[in-house]
Amino acid sequence: MQALITGGAGFIGSHLAERLLGLGHQVTIIDDLSTGSVANIAALKDHPRFDYHLDTVFNHHLMAELVDGCDVVFHLAAAVGVRLVVESPVRTLDTNIRATEVLLQIAAKKKKKVLITSTSEVYGKATKVPFHEDDNLVLGPTVQGRWSYACSKAVDEFLALGYHREKGLPVVIARLFNTVGPRQTGAYGMVLPRFVSQALLSEPITVYGTGEQTRCFSWVGDVVNALIQLAETPIAVGRVFNVGSGEETTINALAELVKQRTGSDSAIRHLSYEEAYGMGFEDMMRRVPDLTRIQETIGYKPTKTFPEIVDAVIESMRAGEDGNKQLVRTVAGANVQRTKESAQILAVHPGGPCAPLPIVKETEPR
Numbered sequence: 001m002q003a004l005i006t007g008g009a010g011f012i013g014s015h016l017a018e019r020l021l022g023l024g025h026q027v028t029i030i031d032d033l034s035t036g037s038v039a040n041i042a043a044l045k046d047h048p049r050f051d052y053h054l055d056t057v058f059n060h061h062l063m064a065e066l067v068d069g070c071d072v073v074f075h076l077a078a079a080v081g082v083r084l085v086v087e088s089p090v091r092t093l094d095t096n097i098r099a100t101e102v103l104l105q106i107a108a109k110k111k112k113k114v115l116i117t118s119t120s121e122v123y124g125k126a127t128k129v130p131f132h133e134d135d136n137l138v139l140g141p142t143v144q145g146r147w148s149y150a151c152s153k154a155v156d157e158f159l160a161l162g163y164h165r166e167k168g169l170p171v172v173i174a175r176l177f178n179t180v181g182p183r184q185t186g187a188y189g190m191v192l193p194r195f196v197s198q199a200l201l202s203e204p205i206t207v208y209g210t211g212e213q214t215r216c217f218s219w220v221g222d223v224v225n226a227l228i229q230l231a232e233t234p235i236a237v238g239r240v241f242n243v244g245s246g247e248e249t250t251i252n253a254l255a256e257l258v259k260q261r262t263g264s265d266s267a268i269r270h271l272s273y274e275e276a277y278g279m280g281f282e283d284m285m286r287r288v289p290d291l292t293r294i295q296e297t298i299g300y301k302p303t304k305t306f307p308e309i310v311d312a313v314i315e316s317m318r319a320g321e322d323g324n325k326q327l328v329r330t331v332a333g334a335n336v337q338r339t340k341e342s343a344q345i346l347a348v349h350p351g352g353p354c355a356p357l358p359i360v361k362e363t364e365p366r
């Protein structure tokens with residue numbers, strides 16, 4: 001297959017590119033480096049079946065050419081991470097909705113299959129777990145920035161399903177549940193890389209709220225395999241799939257486990273949501289996927305247990321394999337990254353890595 005990955009220099013996108021190349025496919029990526037990083041694709045740049053464009057999905061001419069040349073588009077370009085979403089709502093809405101619209105318009109003209117990555121965030125604060133794909137979405141008020149992310153991804157889903165029904169575009173929607181693994185950065189709020197870097201730096205591990213809220217963390221290797229299988233399965237077209245793990249853990253237990261597995265002397269410090277994200281922040285207490293549909297459709301089965309996932313992330317961050325070397329210093333929710341790359345970002349954007357970054361317009365030579 002000839003695959004195009006939008007957001008291919010991001011955490012999940014770069015793992016997907018690597019896996020597709022490993023399976024013998026041809027891979028082209030496009031990424032504006034707003035949250036992705038060239039370091040994530042450094043090992044792939046010289047691969048004979050890999051091609052990359054540091055550009056934005058809004059470059060219509062380039063996108064038309066790239067979509068034309070591929071069989072399947074994996075659409076991963078998005079503004080993600082609770083911190084980023086809360087701090088940059090305009091960017092979130094614009095990137096998530098407009099970019100998807102542009103892509104679907106182009107793909108519809110060429111009738112190319114599109115896999116849209118959505119998020120478990122769309123379930124919002126629904127309390128009936130596990131979450132089934134056809135369940136109601138329960139979002140909070142518009143004055144709370146967090147919900148703009150869920151809403152933007154729900155609009156993406158509506159758009160994709162609309163293009164499928166009205167224009168016959170083959171689309172598949174994957175709702176990802178807390179994907180973790182090497183190369184994920186904690187700069188945009190993601191809890192596991194944040195806890196591991198805090199533990200490795202002997203800084204307090206910052207648990208927000210009571211810590212009794214739960215998540216199911218899924219291994220990035222399992223997630224990208226599922227995305228590929230979903231894209232290759234005809235009966236998946238026009239449908240929505242949860243992609244995640246059924247192993248539920250509290251954030252307190254995660255903090256304890258990270259502390260124990262790193263052998264860290266870090267204290268575990270509880271911060272209120274107000275301290276972490278500002279007034280009126282709402283979190284969901286439980287988030288568990290119903291995996292029946294994806295199991296029945298592609299025989300999906302996670303390969304790593306939760307402690308194995310945590311160990312693998314610790315190992316990669318210790319080894320600096322994560323590309324960004326994202327040892328994130330966290331001071332009451334603020335982020336200061338310690339890499340050369342992020343020092344540059346911080347110098348240009350004193351608001352920190354969450355401040356809006358420029359869109360890179362240049363297209364690198366092939």
Ligand code: UDP
Pocket residue numbers: 081082083121178189190191192194195206207208209213215251283
């Ligand atoms: N969280 C935390 N400390 C942090 C970052 C996150 O306790 O430094 C909590 C967060 O409030 C949420 C959970 O960890 O309850 C997962 O957060 P994340 O941002 O990784 O993903 P979410 O599931 O909220 O999208």
